[in-house]
Amino acid sequence: MNQEINLPPAQIGTRYSTIEGVDDDDVRAIETRVVLEQGVEGSSAPPEVIACALMRDGSISTAELMQAAKERVVIREPRLHTFVPLYTTNHCDSECKMCAMRKSNDKLKRKFATKLEIEEQLRILYESEGVRGVGLLTGEYEGTFSRLANAFRVGWATRTALDMGFERVYFNIGSMQPDEIQALGEWIEPDEPVTMCVFQETYDRQKYVRFMGGGGPKTDYDQRLRSFDHWIDAGFRYVNPGVLVGLSDEETELVRLVSHVSHLARRGAIVDVSLPRLRPAQGLRNASGVPDDKYLRMLAIVAFVCPDQRLVFTTRESAEVQERAIDLCGVFSPGSPDVAPYRRGGRAQNDEETSQFLVADLRRPSEILSALEATGREVAHFVGAPEEWAAPAERGEVA
Numbered sequence: 066m067n068q069e070i071n072l073p074p075a076q077i078g079t080r081y082s083t084i085e086g087v088d089d090d091d092v093r094a095i096e097t098r099v100v101l102e103q104g105v106e107g108s109s110a111p112p113e114v115i116a117c118a119l120m121r122d123g124s125i126s127t128a129e130l131m132q133a134a135k136e137r138v139v140i141r142e143p144r145l146h147t148f149v150p151l152y153t154t155n156h157c158d159s160e161c162k163m164c165a166m167r168k169s170n171d172k173l174k175r176k177f178a179t180k181l182e183i184e185e186q187l188r189i190l191y192e193s194e195g196v197r198g199v200g201l202l203t204g205e206y207e208g209t210f211s212r213l214a215n216a217f218r219v220g221w222a223t224r225t226a227l228d229m230g231f232e233r234v235y236f237n238i239g240s241m242q243p244d245e246i247q248a249l250g251e252w253i254e255p256d257e258p259v260t261m262c263v264f265q266e267t268y269d270r271q272k273y274v275r276f277m278g279g280g281g282p283k284t285d286y287d288q289r290l291r292s293f294d295h296w297i298d299a300g301f302r303y304v305n306p307g308v309l310v311g312l313s314d315e316e317t318e319l320v321r322l323v324s325h326v327s328h329l330a331r332r333g334a335i336v337d338v339s340l341p342r343l344r345p346a347q348g349l350r351n352a353s354g355v356p357d358d359k360y361l362r363m364l365a366i367v368a369f370v371c372p373d374q375r376l377v378f379t380t381r382e383s384a385e386v387q388e389r390a391i392d393l394c395g396v397f398s399p400g401s402p403d404v405a406p407y408r409r410g411g412r413a414q415n416d417e418e419t420s421q422f423l424v425a426d427l428r429r430p431s432e433i434l435s436a437l438e439a440t441g442r443e444v445a446h447f448v449g450a451p452e453e454w455a456a457p458a459e460r461g462e463v464a
């Protein structure tokens with residue numbers, strides 16, 4: 066279960082990801098109670114079929130599923146790790162309907178972090194927030210030169226973070242072709258802890274066209290889906306697929322996400338999994354329509370059927386939902402989707418005029434992670450709270 070060592074051999078040359086649905090007869094054949102007691106290892110059925118059966122079986126409560134999932138993931142080492150997102154720009158050439166960064170949104174003030182700004186943001190996260198994991202984000206761009214230049218820039222930022230002492234870097238810059246992977250990959254070695262994030266958003270092709278089909282590079286469903294396969298073909302191993310919960314029906318997304326995760330794991334990838342819910346953004350109400358209980362059920366099922374893969378959870382969700390979900394997760398990512406938003410000794414910006422969306426919890430990353438560790442949960446890639454977040458008694462203050 067330790068993701069840092071003993072990587073399985075990559076399966077070079079395996080077919081591209083093809084995400085299929087499941088057969089209803091196969092789902093009905095699953096004895097859900099038996100699976101719940103014995104785990105997925107005792108069943109010969111694919112994990113996506115088991116996931117579907119657990120989603121449908123109303124006799125099993127969400128609380129039961131969460132308890133079963135927690136027991137399966139609690140032995141994972143480290144139990145949790147963290148990274149903080151760092152948006153390096155909010156420019157984008159795509160037209161995703163649910164996103165404030167879409168190209169045609171002329172109300173968004175566009176920002177671009179320079180080399181010095183990115184270096185300063187990394188130093189703030191490292192020195193002031195005490196984190197050793199970072200996620201680098203951009204939009205997705207049209208035209209070969211822009212795409213290669215963006216890959217090169219994010220490769221540089223990744224190298225800079227690793228050389229500064231960050232222990233893990235995620236990057237989320239849209240789909241990637243082999244030449245773009247080469248431009249980014251020349252900055253790192255394949256076994257360095259660098260995770261490619263490419264969320265499919267939805268595995269329903271019609272919904273994909275409806276939300277992402279308005280123009281720009283993200284319109285190509287298959288190009289996006291194949292990004293991880295190119296990354297694995299190039300010798301890299303860390304991947305993070307995901308769906309944006311609320312774009313399509315939950316059962317379909319769950320089944321296909323688990324199917325994609327299984328495909329990538331079979332290829333030898335180390336897989337983190339994201340299921341963020343839609344959040345409000347500039348001029349967009351973006352209600353996910355998925356209530357907490359159903360959302361937690363989805364998370365619990367993914368954690369249960371994919372215990373070797375880490376669920377990524379973020380401060381998109383309120384502190385209350387975080388508390389309910391945290392023990393299902395393997396990665397907790399606090400931070401802001403604004404451009405270069407971190408300030409020494411202060412809360413991050415999450416300005417509606419410049420952010421991709423609005424988060425539910427804007428406490429400082431160090432404050433949130435310290436509170437988590439105070440409950441007895443150790444968080445890897447977090448070295449401890451800066452002094453100002455230590456408990457009053459620890460600071461020598463008397464009430």
Ligand code: SF4
Nearest residue numbers: 157159161164166167
């Ligand atoms: S979701 Fe990503 S690709 Fe789509 S408009 Fe927003 S930033 Fe651009």
